[in-house]
Amino acid sequence: MESIKHPNLDPAEFFNSVIDAKREKKEDTTYLKRVINLKDNNAQKLKDYSNSFSNNNIESLSPMNINSQIKDDLLSLYIYGAKPFRDLIQNLNEQNGGHEIAKCPHCGVNTPSTLDHFLPKTVFPEFAIHPLNLIPCCPNCNGHKSEAWHRNGERACFNVYLDKEPDEQFLFCDVMIINNIPSALYRIDGYLVKDKELYALIKRTFSILHLIELYNKASDEILKSLRKEIRHQSRNWKLSQDELFDYLLDCYKNEPCNDRDNVYCTALLNNEHSRNFFKELLTSKKI
Numbered sequence: 001m002e003s004i005k006h007p008n009l010d011p012a013e014f015f016n017s018v019i020d021a022k023r024e025k026k027e028d029t030t031y032l033k034r035v036i037n038l039k040d041n042n043a044q045k046l047k048d049y050s051n052s053f054s055n056n057n058i059e060s061l062s063p064m065n066i067n068s069q070i071k072d073d074l075l076s077l078y079i080y081g082a083k084p085f086r087d088l089i090q091n092l093n094e095q096n097g098g099h100e101i102a103k104c105p106h107c108g109v110n111t112p113s114t115l116d117h118f119l120p121k122t123v124f125p126e127f128a129i130h131p132l133n134l135i136p137c138c139p140n141c142n143g144h145k146s147e148a149w150h151r152n153g154e155r156a157c158f159n160v161y162l163d164k165e166p167d168e169q170f171l172f173c174d175v176m177i178i179n180n181i182p183s184a185l186y187r188i189d190g191y192l193v194k195d196k197e198l199y200a201l202i203k204r205t206f207s208i209l210h211l212i213e214l215y216n217k218a219s220d221e222i223l224k225s226l227r228k229e230i231r232h233q234s235r236n237w238k239l240s241q242d243e244l245f246d247y248l249l250d251c252y253k254n255e256p257c258n259d260r261d262n263v264y265c266t267a268l269l270n271n272e273h274s275r276n277f278f279k280e281l282l283t284s285k286k287i
């Protein structure tokens with residue numbers, strides 16, 4: 001999970017710009033009039049979200065009691081890929097260093113090709129297009145998160161706009177050797193994390209998004225790139241094999257402690273069996 005900066009857009013202006021881009025529907029001649037009315041009728045709800053966001057307690061918001069027509073109209077405003085939402089993603093990119101957000105901030109594995117409604121739009125259609133409620137997300141995480149927004153009144157999933165990962169390590173990895181090839185077995189543990197509520201939130205998020213399973217599945221790529229790095233370094237340095245592994249271990253010490261690449265590479269370089277695996281590859285020049 002990686003915290004990112006939220007979009008810097010005025011929610012009311014954004015809401016109105018989405019409605020201004022709407023056209024009358026031949027099969028529903030009162031549609032345009034109805035959605036234009038939403039500009040005034042939904043304005044207070046947008047302010048309520050922004051205030052709760054500022055106070056970091058969006059879970060305290062209660063769903064609005066509305067008829068199915070208004071619900072459908074509000075939901076019709078969200079069309080991923082439509083220009084206002086492309087502009088929103090552009091704004092997010094600008095807020096976050098000016099380059100494309102390449103990885104899903106929840107899993108760090110897949111491409112964020114969707115927007116997650118942090119408060120689900122099926123429960124809160126009034127926030128279906130609130131910019132602070134729209135978070136870049138991969139389809140996998142989005143599908144797992146679905147309508148999970150609170151657990152017993154507490155935030156169900158880490159909010160990458162509001163929550164910050166702890167500095168202490170909570171992601172760990174063991175190495176298993178299967179058919180002579182190292183394999184990752186990730187796990188989380190909060191014993192080092194001082195903020196226990198934050199760790200509980202991370203634990204819920206890992207469970208809801210199935211992150212451990214995803215990390216284990218995606219670990220082969222990390223092994224491949226470490227093999228590449230070892231090959232590259234072994235050509236450049238006149239170090240013994242163990243000295244080379246120790247040198248690489250030292251480099252990983254400066255990386256973020258909960259980065260899944262770093263955690264697995266460190267485990268591989270610390271493990272006697274995987275060291276032997278790399279040594280055999282180096283000796284037989286198969287690396």
Ligand SMILES: [Zn+2]
Binds near residue numbers: 104107108110137
């Ligand atoms: Zn993801």
